[in-house]
Amino acid sequence: MDILVLGGAGQVGTELQAYAWPDGVRVHAPDRAALDITDAEAVAARMAERPWGAVINTAAYTAVDRAEAEPVAAWRLNALAPAILAAETARHAVPLVQVSTDYVFDGTRDGAYRPDAPIAPRSVYGASKAGGELAVRAGNPRHAILRTAWVVSPHRGNFVKTMLRLSAERDRLTVVDDQHGCPTSAADLAAALAAVALRMAGDAGAPTGTFHCVNAGTTTWHGFAQAIVAGSVARGGRSVPVAGIPTNAYPTPARRPANSALSTESLNAAYGIAMRPWQAALDPILDRLIGPVTTEAFR
Numbered sequence: 001m002d003i004l005v006l007g008g009a010g011q012v013g014t015e016l017q018a019y020a021w022p023d024g025v026r027v028h029a030p031d032r033a034a035l036d037i038t039d040a041e042a043v044a045a046r047m048a049e050r051p052w053g054a055v056i057n058t059a060a061y062t063a064v065d066r067a068e069a070e071p072v073a074a075w076r077l078n079a080l081a082p083a084i085l086a087a088e089t090a091r092h093a094v095p096l097v098q099v100s101t102d103y104v105f106d107g108t109r110d111g112a113y114r115p116d117a118p119i120a121p122r123s124v125y126g127a128s129k130a131g132g133e134l135a136v137r138a139g140n141p142r143h144a145i146l147r148t149a150w151v152v153s154p155h156r157g158n159f160v161k162t163m164l165r166l167s168a169e170r171d172r173l174t175v176v177d178d179q180h181g182c183p184t185s186a187a188d189l190a191a192a193l194a195a196v197a198l199r200m201a202g203d204a205g206a207p208t209g210t211f212h213c214v215n216a217g218t219t220t221w222h223g224f225a226q227a228i229v230a231g232s233v234a235r236g237g238r239s240v241p242v243a244g245i246p247t248n249a250y251p252t253p254a255r256r257p258a259n260s261a262l263s264t265e266s267l268n269a270a271y272g273i274a275m276r277p278w279q280a281a282l283d284p285i286l287d288r289l290i291g292p293v294t295t296e297a298f299r
Contacts, residue, residue: 003197004052005029006037006085007059011153012099015190016056022198025053037081040088047088053201055089056097056193057082060129064103067124068253074124079131086139095142095200097193100210102149102181104130107257112218114263115147115210123254133210142204144196146189146213146267149260150224153186154288159221163228164289167240173229177222177244181260182214185281189213192273199271207270212262215278220244227282235290 001024007013008029017029036042037059047055060078061067067074082098089096103126104119121127136143152160166173192213200206219227222244233239247256267273 001053001201002026002028002050003201004046004055006035006055006057010058010060010062011151011155011158011186012058012190012193014155015153015187016058016193018187019190019194021194025198037085038076040084043084043088047092047094052089052092052094054095054097054197055085056099056197057085058099058193060099061125064123064125065253067128071124071128074128075131078125078128079135082132083135083139086136086143090140090142093142095144095197095206096136096140097197097200098132098136098143098145099189099193100133100145100147101126101129102147102257102260102262104133104147105257105260107179107259109259112261112263113212115212115266122257125254137210141208142200143208144200145210146193146196147210147262148184148189148213149262150181150183150214151186151189152183152282152285154285155186159183159224160228160282160285161289163225164232164237167229167232167238171240173225173240173242174245174250175222175225175242176247176250177220178246179256179258179260180218180220181257182216182218182262183224183278183282184214185278185285187284188215188275188281192267192271192275195273196271211267211270212264213267213273213275214262214264215275215281216264217277217279218261219278224278227279228286231282231286232290234293235286236294237290
């Protein structure tokens with residue numbers, strides 16, 4: 001079976017290529033130079049190459065603040081490309097697994113958002129990703145949209161790597177403490193995407209629709225930063241205080257959801273995927289970036 005992964009250079013795409021796929025599964029992850037997914041003719045040609053088992057689209061314009069000044073670029077990759085992919089995968093009766101985001105919600109509700117909660121994006125990025133969701137639903141009935149949030153890994157730029165760098169450079173960190181969400185390991189998300197794609201490829205009656213996929217538990221960016229610094233200290237890193245600040249003390253061009261906690265109950269019910277706690281998912285990332293916990297750190 002051949003699986004087409006788009007966005008292979010990103011955090012999740014990198015983990016999908018490293019994933020332990022079953023024997024007989026071949027993963028193809030062309031880079032942008034090899035396949036422009038905003039080019040309908042190029043996508044059509046790639047889809048016609050072989051009988052694909054499934055397509056997993058992790059490609060996205062993720063520069064949340066820059067998107068406010070570059071809406072066309074954001075909508076092109078986050079909405080137009082999924083529309084093209086949905087049309088072409090449907091033409092070949094291939095299931096499409098699409099990654100989306102917590103930013104489709106406004107973040108004003110209490111508790112974890114379920115997949116069927118009304119969307120109300122507050123940023124260009126969120127609106128463009130919502131547009132991509134609509135395109136996938138309209139274009140290919142055999143789809144699974146997995147919304148995720150706060151993705152981190154040893155790869156590319158992300159919050160964990162930023163906190164480790166700043167804790168090595170500064171004597172004090174200040175981090176927003178009134179935005180709540182679910183930190184998510186790119187490796188854990190990749191494993192879930194792979195499981196969904198394989199099930200859909202082998203079972204025409206596999207569940208379709210929109211699901212949420214995040215590691216279990218919620219925290220704030222401040223709480224997440226504290227855990228990262230503590231994990232670094234346990235591995236011999238510097239101990240620096242992490243102070244909490246309100247969102248209005250750190251203004252950004254794009255508005256962030258105050259609450260982007262996501263419920264994964266429907267993903268568990270449909271696919272039997274139970275996500276581990278974010279704290280447990282953080283440890284392997286720190287092990288990769290720093291090394292294992294050292295006994296010397298506790299002396």
